[in-house]
Amino acid sequence: MNRCSKIGKVSGLLAVMITGLVIFSTPDKDNSNSFKVDAQLNTQIDKTSDRDTFEYFLSDLVDNDTDTIMHRFERYNQQLDSSERLETALLGKYMRYKAALATLRDNNLNVDFQDLHQQMLLLQRAFFTVDEQYHLFSEENLLRELALLKKDIKESAQSSEEFQQRWEFELNKLPPVLRNSFRNASLLAALNETNILDTQSQFIAREALVGSEAAERLMILDQQRTDFDLHVHSYLITRDVILNNASFDDIEKEQAITDLRKSLFDNSLWRRIEALERIHDR
Structure with missing residues (x-):
């Protein structure tokens, strides 16, 4: 031919x-595409917190090795004002922590959630200083503790009214930002659960939620x-x-x-x- x-x-x-x-x-x-992996070109770098920025750069870890990710992060970090720059060493710690956490989860597929929570706290202490733990994980750890508390209340409450009353009492102890974070996390979980429904049922469920x-x-x-x-x-x-x-x-x-x-x-x-x-x- x-x-x-x-x-x-x-x-x-x-x-x-x-x-x-x-x-x-x-x-x-x-305009900062040079810092991004291929699948991130139509997204914004998440600057909400140091951890969110770390997660953004780690999101393509499957396709890129840790050295490549670290190099991209360093290029991104250098273009920030000195007062805004993140700790490169902390990203290295965070990557090692994430690898250890993946192994922990793979080895504890059937473990009780309370036990897994305690093991995650131990893992955090093994990799980070007290200040770093608070900076990176304080909200996440509190949300897990609240999830465990909610489970305990649900199991011990004699009625749905009692559960709701006790649960709202616990939520109201939190600062407004954390209270909203937990409610948003609960809402996101509820929205994700609608994905198994047919289109009509999914819309009705979502309408009730949002x-x-x-x-x-x-x-x-x-x-x-x-x-x-x-x-x-x-x-x-x-x-x-x-x-x-x-x-x-x-x-x-x-x-x-x-x-x-x-x-x-x-x-x-x-x-x-x-x-x-x-x-x-x-």
Whole structure:
């Protein structure tokens, strides 16, 4: 088969895909892309707290080793004002802690939640100073303690009214910020539980939790996520067809895939798509 014929086949394949898919575009408004991993290009670096920033950089640990993550973090840290810079050594501690925590959870799949909570506290003490523990984990630890307290109250209360009264009494002891954090965490857990429901039941459950307007916004977000997943799935299938076409050499395959990606996705999404390709190819 001559080169013109091959190019014609590729063009025909692209035409079929383009008629079946629309361009999915999400603008990238963050100018600090050099600090980000591929799948983060359309997201903002989380600066809510030091720990949130650490988690942001660790979110692609599956695809990048710890040295790469540390290098990206250091580049990000250097562009901050001196008063805003984070401790690089603390990120190193946090990465080691996360690795140990993953092992702890894998080895304690059937352990009681109270025991797991105590083991996590011991692990924190092994890696961090008292000040670092408070800085990184105080809210998380308190939320776990409240979850355990809530469980105890639920088990001992004689009625739902008694449970609600005792539970509200405990919540009202908290500072407003922590009280809202726990209620938000409980709300998020309740929203996640609606994912197993059918569309109508899910909307009704969400409406009861957050109101009609928010429930409608959640449905729109769900549909956007589903649409994007379908686009990527179709793209990866066609990409596999190109890769498995023995009549194309490596250069022709690469060009065909580039043309396909360019035709279906805005260029702000390309690095994200490339990251999904690597996950698909494992």
